[in-house]
Structure formats: structure tokens, C-alpha cells
Amino acid sequence: MVKVDVTPARLAGEPLVAFEHVSCAYGSSTVIDAVDFAIIPGEFVGIVGPSGSGKTTVLRALLGALAPVHGKVHRKAGLRLAYVPQLETVDWNFPVTVREVVSMSRPSRSWWPRTTPAEIREIDDVLERLGLGGLANRHIRELSGGQQQRVFLARALVQKPDLLVLDEPTAGVDVRTRHEVLHVLADLNESTPDGDGVAIVLTTHDLNGLAAHLPRVICFNRTVIADGSPNEVLRPYFLERTYGAPMEVLQHGGMPVVVEHGADDLRERLSRRGA
Amino acid sequence: MVPTTSASALVAGVPDVLAVDLSEPFQYEFFRNGLVIATLAGALCGLIGVFVVLRNMSYIGHGLSHAIFGGAALAAVLELNYFIGAGLWGLASGLMIGRVARRRIIGADAAIGVITTASFAMGLALQARYGQASRSIDAVLFGNVLGVFPGDIAAVAGVGIFSAAVVVLLYRKLLFTTFDPEVAAVSGVRVPAMEATLMFLLSATILVTVRVIGVLLISALLVLPAVTSRLLTNSFGRMLWLSPVLGALFGGVGMYASWYADVPSGAVIILCGTAAFIVAYVSVGVRRRARVAGLDHHSGPALTTG
Ligand SMILES: Nc1ncnc2c1ncn2[C@@H]1O[C@H](COP(=O)(O)OP(=O)(O)OP(=O)(O)O)[C@@H](O)[C@H]1O
Numbered sequence: 001m002v003k004v005d006v007t008p009a010r011l012a013g014e015p016l017v018a019f020e021h022v023s024c025a026y027g028s029s030t031v032i033d034a035v036d037f038a039i040i041p042g043e044f045v046g047i048v049g050p051s052g053s054g055k056t057t058v059l060r061a062l063l064g065a066l067a068p069v070h071g072k073v074h075r076k077a078g079l080r081l082a083y084v085p086q087l088e089t090v091d092w093n094f095p096v097t098v099r100e101v102v103s104m105s106r107p108s109r110s111w112w113p114r115t116t117p118a119e120i121r122e123i124d125d126v127l128e129r130l131g132l133g134g135l136a137n138r139h140i141r142e143l144s145g146g147q148q149q150r151v152f153l154a155r156a157l158v159q160k161p162d163l164l165v166l167d168e169p170t171a172g173v174d175v176r177t178r179h180e181v182l183h184v185l186a187d188l189n190e191s192t193p194d195g196d197g198v199a200i201v202l203t204t205h206d207l208n209g210l211a212a213h214l215p216r217v218i219c220f221n222r223t224v225i226a227d228g229s230p231n232e233v234l235r236p237y238f239l240e241r242t243y244g245a246p247m248e249v250l251q252h253g254g255m256p257v258v259v260e261h262g263a264d265d266l267r268e269r270l271s272r273r274g275a
Numbered sequence: 276m277v278p279t280t281s282a283s284a285l286v287a288g289v290p291d292v293l294a295v296d297l298s299e300p301f302q303y304e305f306f307r308n309g310l311v312i313a314t315l316a317g318a319l320c321g322l323i324g325v326f327v328v329l330r331n332m333s334y335i336g337h338g339l340s341h342a343i344f345g346g347a348a349l350a351a352v353l354e355l356n357y358f359i360g361a362g363l364w365g366l367a368s369g370l371m372i373g374r375v376a377r378r379r380i381i382g383a384d385a386a387i388g389v390i391t392t393a394s395f396a397m398g399l400a401l402q403a404r405y406g407q408a409s410r411s412i413d414a415v416l417f418g419n420v421l422g423v424f425p426g427d428i429a430a431v432a433g434v435g436i437f438s439a440a441v442v443v444l445l446y447r448k449l450l451f452t453t454f455d456p457e458v459a460a461v462s463g464v465r466v467p468a469m470e471a472t473l474m475f476l477l478s479a480t481i482l483v484t485v486r487v488i489g490v491l492l493i494s495a496l497l498v499l500p501a502v503t504s505r506l507l508t509n510s511f512g513r514m515l516w517l518s519p520v521l522g523a524l525f526g527g528v529g530m531y532a533s534w535y536a537d538v539p540s541g542a543v544i545i546l547c548g549t550a551a552f553i554v555a556y557v558s559v560g561v562r563r564r565a566r567v568a569g570l571d572h573h574s575g576p577a578l579t580t581g
């Protein structure tokens with residue numbers, strides 16, 4: 001593992017979560033091995049890696065849904081975590097409205113399950129903030145992809161988390177929706193006079209559209225390959241070690257742009273066939 | 276001697292088909308009792324059925340009722356109290372099924388099949404051998420609304436009130452667990468406890484209602500009100516009260532109709548529910564098609580939103 005950079009700012013503050021040499025396994029096959037990293041308050045971290053590299057497994061270990069076989073996941077005492085799962089795992093035929101989804105994660109205040117007026121106001125506030133105002137009584141299927149993503153984000157936010165964990169929040173959505181989701185996350189992450197921003201950890205397959213915009217990126221494949229700013233870690237050496245294929249990195253407006261070469265020979269083959 | 280004798284045939288001297296006095300059956304206490312217990316059983320099955328349907332547990336319900344039949348037969352032969360014998364037996368099977376189903380390994384279905392069918396077969400064997408001695412075995416098999424045992428109404432009402440209280444008190448946790456168990460678990464919901472609670476409620480429901488409806492029809496009464504109400508609403512909260520209301524209607528109307536139809540009440544109750552389901556299914560389909568046809572004017576929600 002190559003630790004690229006740990007800036008002093010990143011060392012400040014007690015970590016919310018720290019992985020100490022964590023290994024996890026399903027049955028007898030180890031899928032993540034000797035993972036070390038820490039997340040401090042207010043951070044915004046993207047984990048990138050190929051399919052099957054263990055990104056979701058890292059998140060499950062982080063959340064405590066999966067116990068490590070070696071090492072330890074340290075969580076700050078009293079840490080409030082909220083999880084936004086991959087949309088593909090949601091049962092879209094389930095009879096729930098937007099308001100029901102958002103309220104289910106909150107412990108009810110009274111013995112009667114009905115949402116109280118105060119609670120409805122609070123939920124509507126979050127919905128409004130995420131641009132979902134007026135959709136509270138819709139069934140979750142009757143929404144666009146970006147709105148669906150934000151409903152589950154809203155469910156996580158009403159738990160008032162210190163750390164928000166999202167698994168592939170932009171998988172299968174179009175460019176506009178991706179921007180929408182990213183902007184909402186950036187707003188949440190930003191500190192306001194009322195308090196610190198929410199720390200965010202997400203996984204993504206999208207190097208250029210998402211990872212390159214984040215302050216910190218972890219290249220992951222079974223273990224941490226590189227950890228640092230996009231300019232530091234989105235480099236051919238680390239990318240090849242992460243994805244197992246050579247990649248070229250260009251600079252565009254001060255940001256790295258990753259170019260895959262795997263498709264070059266494909267284009268050649270296909271154009272030959274067309275000729 | 277058929278245990279599923281229709282109501283009117285039980286009453287000596289009542290002219291069968293010609294009876295058109297609509298209040299006539301109410302003269303008989305056994306009918307009034309039957310009507311009450313069928314309505315209560317329908318409501319209870321409707322409530323628990325919501326979870327059965329949404330958690331894809333209908334096969335488990337089907338299996339549990341078969342397992343309870345074995346327990347009931349054993350209890351009858353050993354002259355144990357039905358609720359104790361069948362209850363313990365059902366609980367043991369339920370826990371075993373729950374454990375197997377939670378692991379989601381291949382063969383869970385088959386394991387349920389083995390556990391419950393073995394139990395059912397044992398019941399059948401005991402019935403063949405000692406059936407004469409104990410009519411209550413037959414009652415469990417086919418259901419017998421009119422031969423309601425003293426205490427049966429109290430048992431159904433008790434389990435009904437208890438279940439409703441649990442569902443109200445644990446509403447959000449049960450919803451979260453049912454909709455999204457993994458996220459529920461990381462949000463601090465004790466998912467295994469919730470699952471065990473649902474399993475317990477299902478077992479208790481089947482235990483007290485199976486003698487009314489019968490092993491062979493109980494899983495239909497668990498499913499019909501829930502799927503019918505699912506067609507009528509997209510909200511979990513609304514489904515949770517609509518389904519018991521429908522279940523009660525199926526039970527009450529079916530019971531009443533069975534008096535005049537001269538057909539075993541369990542069958543009429545299920546046919547009532549099936550008819551309601553078909554009506555809901557067709558009318559919802561018509562509405563949906565009308566909406567698609569009218570997209571130009573009032574577009575479907577999926578299209579109005581960006
Ligand atoms: N529940 C499970 N049981 C057994 N193996 C699993 C389970 N979940 C994941 N795996 C295996 O663990 C490895 C890592 O899976 P994981 O889901 O963490 O990858 P990922 O990086 O999230 O992939 P993707 O980008 O496709 O979501 C894979 O090889 C996968 O097959």
C-alpha cells in the first residue's frame with residue numbers, strides 16, 4: 001500500500017471512524033485485507049475501485065453490519081451514522097410513500113405511530129431542502145431517479161448523522177441528476193454558522209464525473225492502493241494497480257481526467273468489422 | 276359425518292333453500308358466534324397478512340398451518356389442550372423455519388417443506404388412526420366456524436388485540452425491518468427481534484384461526500385481504516388498516532352468505548375474498564389504462580417530474 005499524502009489538516013480532530021488493519025471475509029474468502037484509513041469530521045471522501053473490489057464490503061464494515069475477521073473498526077463514541085444504500089437494492093413495489101420512507105428511520109415520539117404535526121414539519125423541511133417539496137405523498141416509484149436517490153438521502157438526514165455513508169449514489173443516473181446529487185451532498189458537507197457540515201463517505205465507479213471533484217479519493221482494490229487528493233492519487237501508476245489496466249491521465253482545468261485505453265483496440269476491432 | 280356441515284343443515288327442520296328471511300340465522304347462537312369469530316379471524320388474518328405478503332412469507336404461513344395441524348392432532352390424541360399442544364408444536368416449527376429462512380441459503384424452501392409436510396403427514400396418520408376419537412382433528416383440517424369451542428372467540432380476540440397493540444407500538448421498526456432490513460439494522464433497529472416478533476404473531480394468528488378457517492384455506496385468508504388492499508393503496512399505513520377491514524368483511528360476509536349458499540363457511544369466505552380481489556384487480560387495471568390513455572392531458576407522475 002502506498003500512502004500518498006496526509007496533509008496536516010487531515011490529521012486534525014479525532015477521527016469519526018478509523019480502520020485499523022481491517023480484513024473481512026464472506027465464508028472463507030477474504031474480500032478486503034489489511035485496510036487502514038480514517039475519516040475525520042467534515043471530510044468528503046470517495047472510494048473508487050473496480051466492480052467486486054470490496055467497496056460495499058468496506059462500507060458494511062464501517063457501518064458495523066459486518067464484523068472484521070482481523071483488525072478493528074474504531075468508531076467515535078456516540079457517532080451517528082446514516083446509510084444510503086444502492087438504489088438497486090430497494091424494493092420499488094413496496095407500498096410506501098415518500099413521507100413514510102423518510103419517517104421510518106426516526107424513533108417515534110409517542111406510542112401512536114402517526115406522524116405528529118411537528119414531525120411532519122421537520123420532515124417537510126428536509127424534503128424542501130432536497131428539492132422534494134410537494135412530493136411527500138407520492139409512491140416511491142412515481143419519482144425520477146434523482147428524486148428517488150434524494151428520498152433515501154432524506155431518510156438518512158432526518159437521523160441527523162455525523163457521518164453519511166452512500167453506496168454508489170450516482171450509479172445509473174444521467175449527467176444532470178449526478179450534478180443534482182453532488183450539489184446536494186456538497187451543501188450538506190459545507191459547514192454553516194449553525195454547525196459543522198456532515199462528513200461524507202461514498203463509493204463510485206465514476207472517476208471523472210464524481211471522484212475527480214472530491215477533496216479526497218481512496219483507490220481501492222482489496223486494500224487501500226492510494227489515498228489523497230484527486231491530483232495525487234488519480235495517476236497512471238495507482239490507477240493501473242487499482243483497475244489492472246493501463247490508463248492515461250490528462251489535465252483539464254487543473255483537474256485530472258482519466259482516459260481508459262481498454263476501448264482502443266475494441267474500436268479498432270469494431271471498425272474493421274464495419275469495413 | 277362431515278365436519279364441515281353447512282350452517283343451515285345443522286338446524287333440524289329449517290327449510291333449506293327457501294329460507295329468505297334475512298334475519299333468520301341470527302336466531303341461532305352458534306351462528307352469531309360463528310359470525311363474530313369469522314369476522315374477528317378475518318380482521319386478524321388481514322392485519323398479519325400485510326407482513327406475510329410484503330415479506331414474502333406466504334409459503335411460511337402455509338407451512339406453519341400444516342405444522343400446527345400435526346401439533347393439533349398430537350394434542351388431541353394425547354388429550355392435551357389444543358392451544359398448548361398445537362401452540363408449542365407450531366412455535367417450535369416456526370422458530371425452525373425462521374432460522375432456516377433467515378439464512379437465505381439454497382434449499383430453505385425445501386427445508387420448510389420437509390419440516391411442515393412431515394408434521395402434516397404425522398397429523399394425517401394420527402387422524403386416520405384415532406380420528407374417530409377426536410373430531411377436533413377434522414376441525415383443524417377443514418375449519419368449522421359453527422362448532423366454535425368455548426374460548427375460541429376469546430382466543431381470537433385476545434391475539435387480535437395483542438397483535439394490533441404490537442403493530443401500533445412497533446410500527447416504524449416493523450415497517451423499516453420489512454422494507455429495508457439491512458439499513459434498519461445499521462440505523463439501530465434490532466432486526467432479528469422484529470423478525471422474531473412477526474414470526475411469533477404469525478404463529479399465534481394461525482394457531483387461533485386455523486380451527487375456524489381450516490389448514491387448507493388459512494394461507495388464502497392471510498394473503499387475500501393484504502393483496503387486495505395493496506392494489507387499492509400505495510401507502511403502508513393505509514394498507515395496514517384497509518387489510519384488516521377487508522379481512523373482517525370477507526369473514527363476516529362469507530359467513531353470512533354460507534348460511535344461504537349451504538356451503539362450508541371457510542370456502543365461502545375465501546371465495547368472497549377472491550371475488551373482491553378480482554374486482555380490485557380489474558378496476559385498478561382499467562384505471563391504469565385510462566391514465567395511460569390520458570397522458571396528453573394529465574401525464575402520469577413519472578413523466579411530470581424531471
Ligand atoms: N453477501 C456476500 N456473500 C458472499 N460473497 C460476497 C457477498 N457480498 C459480496 N461478496 C463478494 O465480495 C467481493 C466484494 O464485493 P463488494 O460488493 O464489496 O464489491 P464492490 O466493490 O462493492 O462491487 P460493485 O462495484 O460491483 O458494487 C465480491 O467478490 C463479491 O462477490
Ligand SMILES: [Mg+2]
Pocket residue numbers: 055056057167
Ligand atoms: Mg458495491
